Structure formats: C-alpha cells, structure tokens
Amino acid sequence: MSGGNITNWIFDLDNTLYRGDAQFFSQIDKKMTRFISEFLQLDPIEARIKQKEYLAEYGTSLSGLMAVHGMDPAEFLHYVHDVDLSLLDPCPHLPSAIAALPGRKFIFTNGSRAHAKNVGDHLGVYDQMDGIFAIEDFDYVPKPKRSPYIKFCDRFDIDPSTAIMFEDSTRNLEVPKHMGMQTVWVTPDHDWHQEYEDNSSQPNWIDHVTTDLSAWLNSSGKA
Numbered sequence: 001m002s003g004g005n006i007t008n009w010i011f012d013l014d015n016t017l018y019r020g021d022a023q024f025f026s027q028i029d030k031k032m033t034r035f036i037s038e039f040l041q042l043d044p045i046e047a048r049i050k051q052k053e054y055l056a057e058y059g060t061s062l063s064g065l066m067a068v069h070g071m072d073p074a075e076f077l078h079y080v081h082d083v084d085l086s087l088l089d090p091c092p093h094l095p096s097a098i099a100a101l102p103g104r105k106f107i108f109t110n111g112s113r114a115h116a117k118n119v120g121d122h123l124g125v126y127d128q129m130d131g132i133f134a135i136e137d138f139d140y141v142p143k144p145k146r147s148p149y150i151k152f153c154d155r156f157d158i159d160p161s162t163a164i165m166f167e168d169s170t171r172n173l174e175v176p177k178h179m180g181m182q183t184v185w186v187t188p189d190h191d192w193h194q195e196y197e198d199n200s201s202q203p204n205w206i207d208h209v210t211t212d213l214s215a216w217l218n219s220s221g222k223a
C-alpha cells in the first residue's frame with residue numbers, strides 16, 4: 001500500500017495504539033463486570049454474561065446498560081476508566097511513527113474523552129492528534145453502528161476516500177470500508193493468517209493486517 005493519497009489517519013485507542021496482549025485492558029474489562037454486578041445486583045458470573053451480551057448487541061456494554069436499564073453513563077465511564085497506567089508499556093517507536101505521517105491524525109474511541117487523554121498522554125501520542133472523537137461526542141451510540149462514523153466524518157470534514165482506519169476489532173472496520181476508507185486490522189495474534197486461511201468467513205472489508213502498528217506505519221504509512 002502507498003500512503004501517498006491518505007491524508008486522514010484514524011486510530012482506535014484501546015488494544016490498537018497499544019498491544020492487545022498487554023494486561024492493561026483487562027483492568028477495564030474487570031471493572032465493567034464489577035460495576036454491572038453492583039448496578040444490576042447480579043453475581044459476577046451473571047454480570048459478566050450481561051456485559052458480553054450487551055457488547056455484542058449494542059456495540060459497547062455501556063450502550064446496552066443505557067438502552068435496557070436507562071443507566072447514566074457518567075458514573076460508569078469514570079469508574080471503569082480509572083485504571084493503573086503503570087501496567088501499560090508505551091511503544092517507544094509509536095510517537096515518531098505517527099509524527100511522520102502526512103496529514104491529520106485522530107483518535108476515534110468507544111471510550112471516554114478522559115480515557116483518551118489519559119492513555120494518549122501516557123503513550124506519547126495525544127498531543128499529535130488533530131482531533132479526538134470519544135463516546136460522549138457520538139451520544140453513546142458506538143462503533144460498529146454506522147452513525148458515529150458519519151458524525152466523525154462530518155465533524156472533521158473528512159472525505160472517506162482520503163482516510164485510513166486502524167482497529168483491533170474487525171467488526172469496527174466494516175462500516176468505514178463501505179464508506180470508502182482503507183482499513184487496517186491491528187492484532188497481536190501472529191497466527192491470524194492460520195485462523196483465516198481456510199475460513200470462508202474472512203472479513204472481506206480488511207485491507208491490511210499487522211501485528212506491529214509502529215513498524216507498519218514506518219514501512220507502509222508513507223508515500
């Protein structure tokens with residue numbers, strides 16, 4: 001791929017700007033279970049099942065809690081994103097790799113604005129971003145639903161044909177691909193090709209796959 005015609009670089013945050021096999025995100029995942037357990041008065045196993053059901057059906061567990069139970073999102077977001085950043089090792093090559101990209105850069109996350117700032121700062125990339133688009137900005141209707149992508153492009157005046165999107169979640173790349181963006185699946189799993197080689201259900205909306213975002217940006221992200 002040549003990045004020569006790309007002028008808008010759109011990054012998911014969690015498990016994309018840092019490795020998905022880091023133990024960091026599991027803190028958030030566990031805090032969600034604890035919150036749901038208390039909020040719905042469920043034992044932890046039942047709470048976990050609800051958490052994953054809502055994630056699958058609504059895009060985020062939060063959206064399910066809001067839709068089904070009328071929950072106020074603020075307390076939930078504050079609680080689950082209050083995490084120990086020392087468990088997250090920043091990639092030393094990422095800030096320079098992002099700095100070298102031609103055009104504008106964005107974080108587009110189903111997490112909160114505060115979480116994007118905390119983690120983005122810790123990773124050394126927050127100040128390089130031309131825009132942050134977080135769950136509050138799209139009224140808690142998350143990726144992979146279509147509306148947040150439309151709002152994102154409207155907000156920042158982005159022609160999808162000039163954009164590329166990076167995600168660890170393949171389902172979050174389907175809408176952007178259909179809108180005309182290029183798509184990059186960032187996965188820590190070196191065996192991804194085995195998983196998909198004989199699998200007729202391989203997502204056809206994935207243009208590129210990488211296990212190392214910084215290296216990919218350095219080699220493929222420039223014209």
Ligand SMILES: [Mg+2]
Nearest residue numbers: 012014015168
């Ligand atoms: Mg992610």
